[in-house]
Every structure is written in C-alpha cells, then in structure tokens.
Amino acid sequence: MSRIRESAENQLNQSMSMELDRQYSPSQWSHRMSAEDVIKAHEAALKSGTEKARAVAQNILDIPYGEGDKEKLDVYMPLSSSPDVPLVIYLHGGYWQFLSKEESGFMAVPLTQKGVVVVAVDYSIAPKGNMDLMVSQVRRSLVAVIQQYSHISGLYLCGHSAGGHLAAMVLSTDWSEYSVSPQIKGAFLVSGIYDLLPIMSTYVNDPLKMTEEVALRNSPIRLVSQLKKSSSDCDIVVAVAQNDSPEFRKQSEDYFKSLQAAGLKVTFEDIPDTDHFNIIEQLVDENYYLTQKQEKWESKDFSEFDKGQIVMARRLDQSISKTAALVGCSRSAVVSIYQKWSKEGTVVNRRQGHGRPRLTDESEGWPVTYLTFNNDKPWFTAKLRHLRQAKEDAFRNGDRVLYNQARNTLNKEIRVAKRSYAKKLENQFSSNDPASVWKGLKDITNYKTPSPSTEANQQLAEDLNEFYCRFETARLTPHAPFENLSTQPLTPPATPLFPPPALRISEDDLRQIFLKQKRRKAPGPDGVTPACLKTCADQLAFFSQIFNRSL
Numbered sequence: 021m022s023r024i025r026e027s028a029e030n031q032l033n034q035s036m037s038m039e040l041d042r043q044y045s046p047s048q049w050s051h052r053m054s055a056e057d058v059i060k061a062h063e064a065a066l067k068s069g070t071e072k073a074r075a076v077a078q079n080i081l082d083i084p085y086g087e088g089d090k091e092k093l094d095v096y097m098p099l100s101s102s103p104d105v106p107l108v109i110y111l112h113g114g115y116w117q118f119l120s121k122e123e124s125g126f127m128a129v130p131l132t133q134k135g136v137v138v139v140a141v142d143y144s145i146a147p148k149g150n151m152d153l154m155v156s157q158v159r160r161s162l163v164a165v166i167q168q169y170s171h172i173s174g175l176y177l178c179g180h181s182a183g184g185h186l187a188a189m190v191l192s193t194d195w196s197e198y199s200v201s202p203q204i205k206g207a208f209l210v211s212g213i214y215d216l217l218p219i220m221s222t223y224v225n226d227p228l229k230m231t232e233e234v235a236l237r238n239s240p241i242r243l244v245s246q247l248k249k250s251s252s253d254c255d256i257v258v259a260v261a262q263n264d265s266p267e268f269r270k271q272s273e274d275y276f277k278s279l280q281a282a283g284l285k286v287t288f289e290d291i292p293d294t295d296h297f298n299i300i301e302q303l304v305d306e307n308y309y310l311t312q313k314q315e316k317w318e319s320k321d322f323s324e325f326d327k328g329q330i331v332m333a334r335r336l337d338q339s340i341s342k343t344a345a346l347v348g349c350s351r352s353a354v355v356s357i358y359q360k361w362s363k364e365g366t367v368v369n370r371r372q373g374h375g376r377p378r379l380t381d382e383s384e385g386w387p388v389t390y391l392t393f394n395n396d397k398p399w400f401t402a403k404l405r406h407l408r409q410a411k412e413d414a415f416r417n418g419d420r421v422l423y424n425q426a427r428n429t430l431n432k433e434i435r436v437a438k439r440s441y442a443k444k445l446e447n448q449f450s451s452n453d454p455a456s457v458w459k460g461l462k463d464i465t466n467y468k469t470p471s472p473s474t475e476a477n478q479q480l481a482e483d484l485n486e487f488y489c490r491f492e493t494a495r496l497t498p499h500a501p502f503e504n505l506s507t508q509p510l511t512p513p514a515t516p517l518f519p520p521p522a523l524r525i526s527e528d529d530l531r532q533i534f535l536k537q538k539r540r541k542a543p544g545p546d547g548v549t550p551a552c553l554k555t556c557a558d559q560l561a562f563f564s565q566i567f568n569r570s571l
C-alpha cells in the first residue's frame with residue numbers, strides 16, 4: 021500500500037517538476053516557431069541588430085568597468101551630441117548563462133537617433149560566474165558609467181529576462197557601500213524573473229548552482245523595501261509578453277503588485293502579440309510600442325532652460341496653458357515642474373551676503389542646486405515679511421482696495437523698521453557697554469569669528485608674508501623685523517619705519533568725512549547706514565591709523 025503511494029507521489033513530483041521546467045522554458049511558449057528555431061532566431065536577431073547599431077551609431081567598445089574578464093561595456097552614442105543626454109543601460113537576458121554584450125546593442129539604432137546614449141553591459145555568465153558575482157558586476161557597471169558620464173541628464177535601465185532580474189537588483193541596491201549613489205530615473209523590466217526560489221528546482225539552476233540562501237538574497241521580490249529606499253523616484257515599467265508562460269506572467273504580476281503596494285511609481289504592460297523573445301527583439305523598430313514608450317520617457321527630460329522658463333512664467337503669474345504653450349509641453353508638466361521647484365527651492369539665508377548657498381539636492385539630476393538668496397535687509401523683520409506676503413496675496417487676488425491698503429501698511433512699517441534699526445545701531449555705539457559696541461561693529465562689518473582652520477593656517481600666512489616681503493627688502497632701509505611691527509603701539513612712531521607714503525589720512529580728515537554723511541542716504545553694500553557713520557564719527561576716526569598702515 022505504502023509502496024503504491026510512494027510511487028504515486030514520485031510520479032506526481034516528477035510531473036510537477038517537469039511542468040515547472042516547461043513553465044521556465046520560454047521557447048516552448050512561442051506561437052511563432054518551434055522551441056529550437058525561436059532561440060536560433062532570437063540570437064540571430066539580436067546579433068544582426070547589434071551589428072547594424074555598430075555600423076550606424078558612433079560607438080566605443082570594450083570599455084572596462086572592473087578588473088574581471090567580462091567586466092566590459094559598449095557605448096553607443098548619438099551622432100549629434102548635446103551637452104546633456106539621457107543614457108540607457110541595457111542588461112541582456114539568457115538565463116544568466118547565454119548571450120553577451122555582442123548581442124546587446126540592437127536597441128541603439130532607434131535610441132541613438134533620438135539623442136540617447138545606449139550602454140550594453142557584459143557580465144560573467146554561468147558556469148564561470150555565479151549569481152552574487154553577476155549582481156555585483158551590473159551594480160558596479162552602473163557606478164562606472166555615471167562616474168565617466170557626468171553630463172548625463174538622466175539614467176535609465178532596461179533589462180530583458182535574466183537582465184530584467186539584474187535590473188531589478190540594481191534598483192534594489194544599498195548604495196552606501198559604493199562611491200556614488202546613482203539616481204535612476206526610469207527602468208524597463210521586460211519579461212523578468214523576480215523570485216529565484218521556483219527556478220532553484222528547475223534545469224535553469226544546473227549551471228547556476230544557487231543555494232537557497234543565494235536565491236533568497238538575490239530575489240528582487242524580497243528587496244522591495246530596499247528598492248523603495250534607493251529608487252523611490254524611479255518610473256518603473258514591468259512589461260510581460262502576452263505569450264510568456266503563465267509562470268513568467270505571474271512573476272511579473274506579483275512583482276508589479278508588490279511595487280505598487282509599496283507606493284512606487286510603477287506601471288504594468290502586458291504586450292499583445294509578443295512572446296518572451298520578440299518582446300525585446302522589436303526594440304530595433306522605432307514604431308514598436310515599447311520603443312515609443314522608451315522615447316516618450318526621455319522626452320520628459322526638460323532642459324534646465326525649459327524648467328527655468330516654466331518657473332519664471334508661473335512666477336510672473338502667467339497661466340498654466342500659456343506657460344505650456346510657451347515651452348511646448350503639457351499642462352501637467354508645467355504643474356509638476358513648478359510644484360517641484362516650489363517644494364525644493366527653499367530660503368537659505370536670512371541675512372544678505374551671509375553664508376554660502378546650500379545644495380538642496382546633491383544627487384545628479386534635476387534639481388541639482390537651488391540657490392535662493394534672501395535679499396532682505398537686516399532691518400526687514402518677521403512682521404514685514406508677513407505684510408509683504410499679504411501685499412503679494414492681495415495682488416494675486418486682484419483686489420485693488422485690499423492691495424492698496426496692504427501696500428500702504430507695508431510702506432509705513434518699513435519706515436518704522438528702518439528707523440528703529442538705525443536707532444538700535446546708534447545705541448550700540450554710543451552706549452558705554454563695550455560688549456554691545458563690539459556687537460554693533462560685528463553687525464555692520466559682517467564679522468565672523470574665524471574658524472579653527474584660520475588658526476591652522478597661521479603658519480602659512482607667516483610664510484607667505486615672509487615670501488612676499490623679500491621683494492620689499494630693497495626698498496626698506498633699515499629692514500623692520502616682524503617682532504618690531506607686532507609690538508608697535510597704535511599711534512605712529514616718532515621716526516617712521518618706512519619712508520612716508522605719498523598719501524596720508526589724518527584722524528581729523530576722516531572724522532570730517534564721517535560727519536559729512538547724509539543721514540537719509542541708503543547704506544552701501546556693507547549695510548552700514550551713513551547715519552550710523554555720522555553718529556559714530558568720533559569713535560571711527562581712529563580707523564585712519566589702520567588706513568595709513570595699509571597704504
């Protein structure tokens with residue numbers, strides 16, 4: 021009895037494993053040709069497509085991206101090159117054991133015509149290479165590409181079958197271990213495999229020899245949260261052929277659903293009248309659905325100039341439709357670009373001329389830098405900012421009465437604020453409290469406490485001084501030693517160390533200049549009001565000594 025059951029179970033197991041093998045034999049599902057022929061035709065189509073691309077597109081072949089034998093890639097370039105070009109990296113299929121970059125340049129024919137760079141990557145297929153190595157190679161190839169092509173406007177990935185798996189693994193990379201963290205704008209995953217566990221028990225694993233552990237850590241379906249961390253901005257297309265096997269179709273559907281559930285930007289494309297092979301072969305044809313989709317993707321890349329125009333037009337209250345017409349794009353593109361700009365262009369400095377502009381996004385891609393200099397004067401208080409906002413809002417609403425009112429209130433408040441700021445500065449100088457005098461001085465001169473690095477550079481400064489003083493020695497008789505200088509009192513010595521310069525400024529002259537300042541004039545770029553200089557004429561007159569010493 022038990023023997024009968026055993027043999028029945030064996031038979032069942034055997035037929036299940038045969039079925040799994042069949043499910044993972046794409047060639048058996050083509051409606052066009054026999055299994056053998058469809059593979060031959062596939063290899064021939066990819067090879068001739070690649071040869072054609074090599075004949076028509078500019079290319080550089082065999083660029084190494086690592087030390088390994090297979091760690092090379094081919095670059096296909098558009099004939100007319102522009103400074104910022106989109107770049108597509110193609111990862112070939114072939115069950116991690118067939119094909120190479122020699123059959124991977126075929127899509128360069130239509131893409132380079134549209135100004136897109138195509139990179140075909142080689143990796144060490146089994147049995148020489150194993151799964152971990154291949155995944156590491158394609159990741160490194162990407163890093164090498166962005167290090168070499170810093171001028172790319174957008175980085176895209178495309179992978180077919182096993183290459184679809186590798187592309188998904190690239191999207192799921194924790195880039196912290198790499199020197200750069202690529203921002204991939206879009207990915208085409210075509211008839212890929214995202215769960216490696218089922219293929220472990222099929223013939224596909226014979227040369228791969230994956231253990232369960234290897235299959236688990238290299239299954240994109242288990243790395244969705246990492247993908248979300250690394251590639252949350254990526255537009256992902258999961259495409260599958262109508263005549264792919266049910267198991268292949270399920271792989272794509274399941275992966276799509278988990279990306280969608282994670283809130284990623286992903287679309288599912290079930291391509292009619294295609295099988296596992298011609299779904300990718302047809303990318304040689306510029307009229308093919310997926311080729312067009314790829315091209316549309318690229319055209320979403322607005323130039324910095326277009327983006328600038330959109331932002332500018334919207335800032336000037338131009339309507340969305342008119343802005344779209346001006347730039348020649350869709351209304352939704354105007355909205356999304358302007359939104360992106362207003363979200364990411366943040367105010368950086370509170371005071372004019374302070375600090376350095378900050379990078380809001382250090383990654384490559386748009387926006388690289390948003391520099392927003394707040395040009396508000398130091399007297400421009402928070403209250404004034406609110407009033408200014410109210411005035412702008414009233415202007416936008418088109419309410420004339422409200423606008424006039426808001427404008428008058430703002431102007432009045434500006435006068436008050438200016439007066440009180442000038443008073444504050446004057447008080448700081450005339451008070452007997454040295455701390456506030458220093459604070460005032462720091463305020464008007466933008467003085468900052470030197471950073472520790474200045475101290476570290478002291479020696480360098482001395483050396484430079486000494487170096488440049490050599491040229492002076494001929495004129496200086498006698499030569500003044502440095503110690504002498506540093507112990508000099510602030511008042512000029514009775515016998516000058518240097519021959520008197522042609523120009524001298526007396527303390528009195530300077531005081532007169534300060535006193536002649538007009539109280540109501542605007543301050544210069546340093547923000548010091550003439551009124552302040554006039555008030556502090558007595559205290560500031562001693563600057564003449566500094567001027568004389570630096571003449």
Ligand SMILES: Nc1ccccc1C(=O)C[C@H](N)C(=O)O
Nearest residue numbers: 045046047059113114115118181
């Ligand atoms: N994707 C390929 C690319 C090139 C050559 C073979 C394949 C295969 O997938 C072979 C598989 N044993 C099949 O039955 O279709």
